[in-house]
Amino acid sequence: MSEDEMLNNSNEINEIVVSNLIGGELSLEKVTDDKLEADKKYKEIFVSDLSLMMGNVSQTALQVANQGMTLAQIAKQAPNGLFTATSNPANMSKFANGTTSTMVRDASGSLVEHAGFADVGLSASVNPAIILSAGMQVMSAVSGTYYLHEINAQIKGMDAKLEKLLNFHHDTNIGRLIAARKGLSEIANREFVDTTDLFAIRNYKTNADEIHEEYTYRLKRDESKLNLEINSKVEEEKLRDINFTMTIAFEASKLSLFAELIEIGTRMKIGGQIENIVGLTRQLKQNYTKSFYHNIDLEVEKVYSMLQQRSSNELVDKKKKYEKSLEKLTDVHIHNGWGILAEFGINTIVAVKSKSDVNKVKEKVVLENNNLRTVKKGMKQNKESDGIDKIIDKVVELPYKEAKILYVPSKNNKQRVFVPI
Numbered sequence: 530m531s532e533d534e535m536l537n538n539s540n541e542i543n544e545i546v547v548s549n550l551i552g553g554e555l556s557l558e559k560v561t562d563d564k565l566e567a568d569k570k571y572k573e574i575f576v577s578d579l580s581l582m583m584g585n586v587s588q589t590a591l592q593v594a595n596q597g598m599t600l601a602q603i604a605k606q607a608p609n610g611l612f613t614a615t616s617n618p619a620n621m622s623k624f625a626n627g628t629t630s631t632m633v634r635d636a637s638g639s640l641v642e643h644a645g646f647a648d649v650g651l652s653a654s655v656n657p658a659i660i661l662s663a664g665m666q667v668m669s670a671v672s673g674t675y676y677l678h679e680i681n682a683q684i685k686g687m688d689a690k691l692e693k694l695l696n697f698h699h700d701t702n703i704g705r706l707i708a709a710r711k712g713l714s715e716i717a718n719r720e721f722v723d724t725t726d727l728f729a730i731r732n733y734k735t736n737a738d739e740i741h742e743e744y745t746y747r748l749k750r751d752e753s754k755l756n757l758e759i760n761s762k763v764e765e766e767k768l769r770d771i772n773f774t775m776t777i778a779f780e781a782s783k784l785s786l787f788a789e790l791i792e793i794g795t796r797m798k799i800g801g802q803i804e805n806i807v808g809l810t811r812q813l814k815q816n817y818t819k820s821f822y823h824n825i826d827l828e829v830e831k832v833y834s835m836l837q838q839r840s841s842n843e844l845v846d847k848k849k850k851y852e853k854s855l856e857k858l859t860d861v862h863i864h865n866g867w868g869i870l871a872e873f874g875i876n877t878i879v880a881v882k883s884k885s886d887v888n889k890v891k892e893k894v895v896l897e898n899n900n901l902r903t904v905k906k907g908m909k910q911n912k913e914s915d916g917i918d919k920i921i922d923k924v925v926e927l928p929y930k931e932a933k934i935l936y937v938p939s940k941n942n943k944q945r946v947f948v949p950i
Contacts, residue, residue: 544634545612545938547658553623555658557612557936565604570597571935571947576663593667597950600935607937607945614661614936619928621665622803624658631657657936657944664934664946666800672927673797676920680794681717683915684710684787690911691780694773702740702777709733709784713791722795730795734788741781745821748774748832764893768900771832775825779908782822786917789813793924803928810925817921825908833901840897844890847883854883 545557575592604611687710691703712733716726748771793809796802817823912918935947 542610542633543636545657545936546632546634547624547629548632549624549629549658551623553620555614555616555620555624555661557614557657557661560600560604560611560613560935565599565601567600570599570950571603572597572950574660574664574667574946574948576660593948598947603935603937603947609938612657612936612938613933615931615933616661616665617929617931618665618669618803619807621658621662624662629658657938660944660946661934661936664948665932666803668932668934668948669797669803669806669927670800672930673794676924676927677717677791677794677798680787680790680920681714683917683920684714684717684784686914687780687784694776694780699773699777702743705736706740706777706781706784709736709788713784713788716795717791722798724799726795727792727799730788730792734785734792737781737784737788741778741785741821744774744778744781748778748828764896768896772900772904775829775832775904778821778828779825779911782820783915783917786813786817786820786822786921789816790917790920790924793927797927807928810928813921814925817918822912823918825912826905829901829904829908833897833904836897837894837901840890840894844887844894847887847890850883850886 543559546554547557548554573594575594600611688707691707691710694703712729716722716730719726789809790813793806793813796806796809821828933949937945937947939945
């Protein structure tokens with residue numbers, strides 16, 4: 530049955546089902562009169578005929594109407610019926626290319642007489658799946674743009690945090706992170722993007738990953754030779770170095786995740802890349818779960834647990850020495866002359882020194898515990914202000930987020946599709 534013949538029987542048609550050879554199926558149900566009173570508005574999507582025929586709709590080939598219309602308003606312009614389908618970008622990608630078959634059913638679910646199956650090719654005039662896919666792509670691009678703005682608002686906050694770290698004289702690496710941050714922000718703000726931007730995003734991510742690896746290596750190297758002096762100034766300086774190293778690794782890990790998010794949003798704006806986006810969102814979720822950024826509490830605990838274990842062992846050792854010095858003080862020896870006084874004096878000095886060593890180690894333990902609480906609190910506040918975990922949760926679901934789109938079949942080969950505002 531041709532589309533014109535199908536439309537002649539439009540009053541009998543309750544459902545249009547489009548299927549393809551790889552198991553994809555899309556059901557478009559007729560919007561009944563009782564649903565037309567809904568207040569929700571939709572905007573029409575305009576796609577060039579050439580893009581539809583090629584099955585590849587780019588960001589420049591899509592236009593969206595300025596004004597929204599209600600279902601009732603659209604229905605007045607749809608004499609052949611108004612149909613709606615619920616799907617997601619990942620599912621719609623199955624219909625972008627290849628041969629599809631169309632069948633129609635009436636209200637009872639039976640095939641309309643003489644409707645049968647009509648094998649159709651890529652012609653947009655007889656394949657509603659292609660133009661519906663274009664509409665879904667618009668929604669995907671809108672979602673990508675929305676999250677790019679949200680990501681960009683969060684990523685800008687990195688500059689102030691990074692500039693505070695310049696006092697530690699790691700200007701080159703911090704400068705590279707700031708430059709990457711600004712470059713990613715510029716891409717996120719562009720109205721039109723292309724593959725050149727994708728290469729730039731990957732380069733910025735590589736820079737962030739290299740810096741992250743350098744500072745996590747420094748952290749492991751410092752862990753292996755941590756033997757803090759019993760000197761409060763030296764201890765504080767070494768703890769500051771450790772905290773700084775963790776902070777740089779944390780910020781670099783965060784920027785790498787931002788780069789992944791921006792690449793996904795950019796690909797959504799470019800269009801026609803849903804398979805890549807599905808793979809990238811899956812990879813993002815895995816990378817986030819394993820990231821230094823996400824596991825910062827565990828990373829901090831790991832570093833400080835080694836410090837605390839060494840300090841604990843040192844405290845036990847100093848206490849034992851102090852106890853032995855006390856035993857010598859109470860150990861009475863019989864000496865002639867002044868010998869006993871000299872021995873007592875020496876043992877007293879040793880005991881006082883041992884007691885001082887115990888107190889210094891205790892001070893070190895307190896310093897480490899205070900630093901641990903401060904660092905954990907600071908990192909927690911940093912993560913809360915970023916909000917990156919919530920953005921990632923939303924972005925990884927975008928390829929599978931279902932939405933309703935409207936389809937208006939037409940006899941004049943100008944099929945129309947509307948997406949919700």
